[in-house]
Each structure stands twice: as structure tokens, then as C-alpha cells.
Amino acid sequence: MHGDGFGLPAVYVEMQLRFAHRAAMVGTHDFASAVTELTNLHRRLGLGDATAVANAWWARYLDGLAARPNLDDQVRWTLSCAAAPKDPPPPKEVAARVGPFSVQIEGDSLRTQFTPRPGGEPSPLHPSELPRRRAELRDVLTEGARQHPGARRVRGTSWLYSTAAYRSLFPPAHVASATPAHLVRFQGFSAWGQFLDHRGDVKANLVARFLDALDGWGGEAPWRLFPLPTLTVESPIEVFGLDLVG
Secondary structure: OEOOOOOOEHHHHHHHHHHHHHHHHHOOOOHHHHHHHHOOHHHHOOOOOOOOOOOHHHHHHHHHHHOOOOHHHHHHHHHHHHHOOOOOOOOOOOOEEEOOEEEEEEOOEEEEEEOOOOOOOOOOOOHHHHHHHHHHHHHHHHHHHHHOOOOOEEEEEEHHHHOHHHHOOOOHHHHOOOEEOOOOOOOOHHHHHHHEOOOOOEOHHHHHHHHHHHHOOOOOOHHHHOOOOOEEEEEEHHHHOOOOOO
8 A cells, every 4th residue: 555645655654664563562762762763754745965064854754653552543644744845955965877776985985875766667677678777787887987087996785785686787797795784773775665665665575574573573683684694895996897097
């Protein structure tokens, strides 16, 4: 089932609020902090990065959750807040963007991100689309390196590295560096993105696995609740064989 705001699925909202409630119950967070740090609802409500300056809209949203102790009412409140008009957040600074790929500069590294727009056919990682994705990845890294000549490494963190299709876009030496990311905050899509398909629909099997794990969770190692582990990869930029001038 989809909610009213931005096609936000009610099930997707509910599972995240359940996570926050469980964290409050086992004592790792108070409920408001859990909603802020363990969900990506700040972004899904159209408020941008939750680590930015305190947002009056978010404070109102949290107050509304506190006034509605029933989970179903909290889900409805969340969907109504997602649908409400608000000023767009400032765009995130990126060094380059090509297709669904972008890169940010972090010290001497280019950090890759993959954020395709939901909807449309086929999936952006359908086999027929992979040659185009490889070309886009090469182009975005080339442009990122041009913008940041001091770049020495390429890194990324995402659940997508747990999928064969996404791994196939990168050089084998890059994905061979993959290590589990022991996340304690889940404010973006690096973990939560796995529960939605390219149309924005919920993947019911993964949601069920998450909720089954959540039922017995005592507060330790929250990253293990997610069916597809979030992985961090990092390698020297030379691994990509880019044609860099200068």
C-alpha cells in the first residue's frame, strides 16, 4: 500500500517506526532520537539531510508522533507530513553527476553514490542497462577527478554492493575490497534503499525478514537487522583505468 506523500509506502514508514519503537523499548535511544537517527524519514518527508541544522518542520513532526502513541496513527501522521508542501532543502554538493551516479569529494577520495529516480522500465540495473551504467560511472569518476586533481582513491558505502548486478559495474579489485559497514545511524538510503524496488514499491520478503529479526533484537549490532548487508568498498583510483590528463 502506498501513502499520499511522494508515493511513500505506508509499510515502509511502519517498519521504520517499529525500529524506532524497539530501540526505545530496549533503551538504546529515546523515541525521538531513534526516529531521527535510525530512520530515513527526515529525507522521505522532503527535509533533506537530518544531520543539517535543526528543522522546525521536523520538530513539529516529532511532536505529532508523541501526541499519537498508536502506531497506525503515527503512520498516517507521517504520510500527511510527507504530502504537505514545504520549501525544498538545499541541494547536496557534488563534484559531478552523470545519470544516476554522483561523486562527492571526501579528503583525497571520490565517494560514489547511486540514486536513480523511481519509476520507469526497465530497472536501472537490468542487464540491458548495465553497459550504459558502466559508461556513466566512468564519466562521473573522470569528471570528479578533473574537478579534484588530488583524488587518489574511490570509495562507496551501500547495500547495493551486496547485489551481483551493481558489483558488476565496478572493477573486480574495487569490489574485492568490500567490508561490512557497522552502521549505527541509518538516516540515508545506504541501508533502507534495499526495501524498495525501482518502481518505489515495497519488497515484502525483505520487509518480513527485517521485522522477524527486529522482534528478537536486544539493541546490539543494529546493522545485522538488515537482510542485505551494507558494504564499504575502497580502492586506488588507478584501478578504474581512467584517462586522466595532467
